[in-house]
Amino acid sequence: MAxxxxxxxxxxxxxxxxxxxPDPGETLTGDRFLTIPGGKGANQAVAAARLGASVAxxxxxxxxxxxxALHDGLVAEGVDxxxxxxxxxxGSGTASITVAGGENSIVVVPAAxxxxxxxxxxxxxxxxxxxxxxxxxxxxxxxxxxxxxRVADDEGVPVILNPAPAQRLPTEWLSRVxxxxxxxxxxxxxxxxxxxxxxxxxxxxxxxxxxxxxGAEGAWFGEKDEAPEHQAGFKVEAVDSTGAGDTFNxxxxxxxSEGLDNAVRKxxxxxxxxxxxxxxxxxxxxxDEVTAFLEAQG
Ligand code: RIB
Numbered sequence: 001m002a003x004x005x006x007x008x009x010x011x012x013x014x015x016x017x018x019x020x021x022p023d024p025g026e027t028l029t030g031d032r033f034l035t036i037p038g039g040k041g042a043n044q045a046v047a048a049a050r051l052g053a054s055v056a057x058x059x060x061x062x063x064x065x066x067x068x069a070l071h072d073g074l075v076a077e078g079v080d081x082x083x084x085x086x087x088x089x090x091g092s093g094t095a096s097i098t099v100a101g102g103e104n105s106i107v108v109v110p111a112a113x114x115x116x117x118x119x120x121x122x123x124x125x126x127x128x129x130x131x132x133x134x135x136x137x138x139x140x141x142x143x144x145x146x147x148x149x150r151v152a153d154d155e156g157v158p159v160i161l162n163p164a165p166a167q168r169l170p171t172e173w174l175s176r177v178x179x180x181x182x183x184x185x186x187x188x189x190x191x192x193x194x195x196x197x198x199x200x201x202x203x204x205x206x207x208x209x210x211x212x213x214x215g216a217e218g219a220w221f222g223e224k225d226e227a228p229e230h231q232a233g234f235k236v237e238a239v240d241s242t243g244a245g246d247t248f249n250x251x252x253x254x255x256x257s258e259g260l261d262n263a264v265r266k267x268x269x270x271x272x273x274x275x276x277x278x279x280x281x282x283x284x285x286x287x288d289e290v291t292a293f294l295e296a297q298g
Pocket of ligand 1: 012
């Protein structure tokens with residue numbers, strides 16, 4: 001069983017299903033409203049646990065009404081929450097999400113996620129030691145991200161850095177990353193390059209191995225200085241893409257021991273299943289569903 005540590009955000013997703021996206025200043029009548037646990041860190045932790053990994057999450061929740069539900073949801077999924085800290089005097093992170101026509105728009109308020117510190121990561125050093133992989137994203141303060149890279153490096157554990165939401169990062173940080181998992185826009189932003197660059201050129205400029213996601217087109221992946229390979233995407237009817245990237249990252253970490261090609265193939269399959277279902281954590285598949293999906297694909 002893979003042992004995964006995730007350092008990242010924990011949000012309550014406030015999801016409105018709408019017939020279309022409202023224009024600025026416009027009021028629309030939506031179809032449905034749901035509260036679903038989310039946040040890139042929590043999503044990746046839950047997705048990895050559903051795929052059969054032993055998972056611990058490092059992050060912060062607030063002391064509001066959402067905090068208990070977020071905590072209990074993680075526990076129910078079998079995620080070790082020993083290093084999920086409850087911060088007094090602040091709310092939990094939220095994401096206001098509009099879903100329309102299979103696409104989404106998201107406004108995130110970090111709240112307690114902004115209180116994750118290098119000390120929280122350092123306190124989790126014992127669980128990082130001996131893990132098969134560490135997953136981290138950019139929805140927590142950058143000093144905590146840097147601490148994650150440092151602690152994992154010290155302990156000889158590979159880090160998968162999902163640079164979302166996109167921010168420019170120091171090149172020196174990337175040299176500590178085993179796999180960077182951006183989409184094209186995120187890779188351009190991380191490298192401080194323009195969005196108009198070809199994604200293969202961007203991959204060549206990265207100082208680490210990259211697994212680049214291209215939505216329905218699948219993923220391109222390669223070690224540093226090697227020509228990237230392509231894994232085609234799987235065709236599904238898109239219902240909600242929220243959390244599909246998180247599912248992809250989790251599957252990549254869980255299946256990494258099977259080799260990069262296989263891990264990317266399974267990650268594309270897991271993400272495709274997630275896209276075909278509503279909600280981030282609500283739509284994440286179990287390992288047997290990924291197996292059955294791939295068998296059905298032939
Ligand atoms: O990656 C999807 C997640 O991004 C959502 O669950 C939302 O909470 C935002 O953080």
